[in-house]
Amino acid sequence: MLKIKSYMKNEKPHWILETDDAVIKVALEEKLKEMIERNERIIKSKLETDIEYKRKLAEEVKRYKEYLIELSK
Numbered sequence: 214m215l216k217i218k219s220y221m222k223n224e225k226p227h228w229i230l231e232t233d234d235a236v237i238k239v240a241l242e243e244k245l246k247e248m249i250e251r252n253e254r255i256i257k258s259k260l261e262t263d264i265e266y267k268r269k270l271a272e273e274v275k276r277y278k279e280y281l282i283e284l285s286k
Contacts, residue, residue: 245280248277249274252274
């Protein structure tokens with residue numbers, strides 16, 4: 214929700230972004246899950262043959278799963 218606060222007529226409005234932390238948390242969890250699924254699909258794909266790239270993706274998946282665990286606490 215975006216709100217405007219204006220203290221005086223000659224003062225510029227102050228824009229304040231008010232968001233519930235739970236909304237941000239859910240959005241982060243959804244994006245992390247999407248990224249994990251995408252990377253796991255690439256890792257399992259037979260079209261991608263670069264082993265080093267797959268290794269980096271596997272490290273990212275591990276890190277993203279750790280982030281999800283931290284968010285769920």
